Every structure is written in C-alpha cells, then in structure tokens.
Amino acid sequence: MRPLKVILVICWLLGPIYMLSAQQSSATMDIYLAIGQSNMAGRAEVPSNLTGEISGVFLFTGDDITPWVPAKNPLNLYSSIRKEESMQRLSPAYSFARQMSKKSDAKVGLVVNARGGSAIAEWMPGTPFYQDLLQKAREASTFGVIKGVIWHQGESDLSKLDTYLVSLQTLITQIRTDLELPELPFVAGEIAEDQAGREAFNQLIRRLPNLVSRTGVASSKGTKTFDKVHFDTKSQLKLGKRYAKEMIKLIR
Secondary structure, eight states, rough: OOOHHHHHHHHHHHHHHHHHHHHGGGGGGGEEEEEEEEHHHOOOOOOOGOOOOOOTTEEEEEOOOEEEOOOOSSSTOOOOOOOOOGGGGGGGGHHHHHHHHHOSOEEEEEEEEEOTTTTTGGGGGTTTHHHHHHHHHHHHHGGEEEEEEEOOOOGGGGGGGHHHHHHHHHHHHHHHHTTOOOTOOOEEEEOSSTTTOOOHHHHHHTTHHHTTTEEEEEOTTTBBBBBSSBBOOHHHHHHHHHHHHHHHHOOO
C-alpha cells in the first residue's frame, strides 16, 4: 500500500476515536449564553493582539460534525440571527470568557447568539429569536452544564422604559423554566453612559437584582462609545470583566 493511502486509512480509523474523545472531554464544560443586540454581537475594533484563540474556551457552532471550535474573535460568528459577518467584532463575551476560564477547572463553552438592532420584544418567549436561543442552549447542554446568561440589550428600547423591566423579568423567568434551571444566574449590562438620556435606563436596570433572584448588573461606569452607541475596544474589555465579576458572585 502506498504511503499516502496508509495515512488516509489511519486518519479514517482514528477519526471516530478523536471525535469521541473530544465529546467526552467536553462533558465537564461550563456553558454560558451570551445574547442581546449589537453591543453583545460586538462592534468594537479587534486589535491584533486579541485575534488568537482563548485558552480553555470553546465556541458553539451548532454544527452536527464540529459542534465546538476553539473560541476566538468574532464570537458572534456562529449566531443564527446575526447581521453580516463583517459587522461582527469585539464583544464583552471575550473578556468575560477569559475571566471565567481563569476561575474554573472546567473548559468554558460560549453560546453567542446576538442580533444588532433587536428590541426586547423580539426576544420574548415564542419569538424566533427566543426559539433559536432555546434550541442552541439545549443542544449545547448535552456537552456540559449551562452555568449562566449574560445579556446586553436596551439601546432599541429607550422609549419603552415603563415596560422594559417587566419584559426582562418575563424573559429571565421563561429561560429558567424552559431550560429547567430555576436558579440560573443572569447578568444584564448597563448601556453606554456617555450620551444624554441613558442614565434613566441604567437606573432601571440597576433595580433588577432587587426584583429577580440570582441576577446581577454589569456597570458601564467609565466606558466610552466610538459612535454614540457602541462601546469602544477598551470599554468592551472592561465591561466583559464586570460581567464575569457579577457572574462569579452569583455562582458562588
């Protein structure tokens, strides 16, 4: 048998073994859902030093053959509801995942499914966005345990402050119910504070932990935007660490 054929036969024989090993090793994965609108999808520039793989972190693709790949920017690449690929850049999920990996002995898995410009009404139970999230979460959970949700959304709902918090409570409750995880930690993020009119929304979000158990808020204090809406690179990294800090508190 020719050398090339020998190599191909070996690869064919070892393929199933490798896939089985990969699935077994990912069974201890801590999985986090990252959802929301454009700031969670990521619009900030990805500097050259942040283009590599995140050690110990894997990104859910939803693919039957290769369900997980080493996580690297852009993390919203495999979202089933995203906008154009070129629009997906740096999100807070990046530094969040790095921090969570440092605090865990298990591998960290990310299910990122965000959509720029989306209103909270589009995420309500029964909507296509919600059903996509539920399906991805259930598929991913066969490889590990869903440990928490990070949510960044609100820029599209600044005119609906009277109903926003009720909608968010409904969303959190239904996610916990449908995933059969009644104590699932949920961290919401404040929107950028560097524009007039945003403080009212952030004050609203800060009330969440007093209304819903096992929830937290990632502060946007000291952050900046590059276009009046989207966090810049430094701010996204800062925000992601704050998400992680809140999540670690809730898990403990």
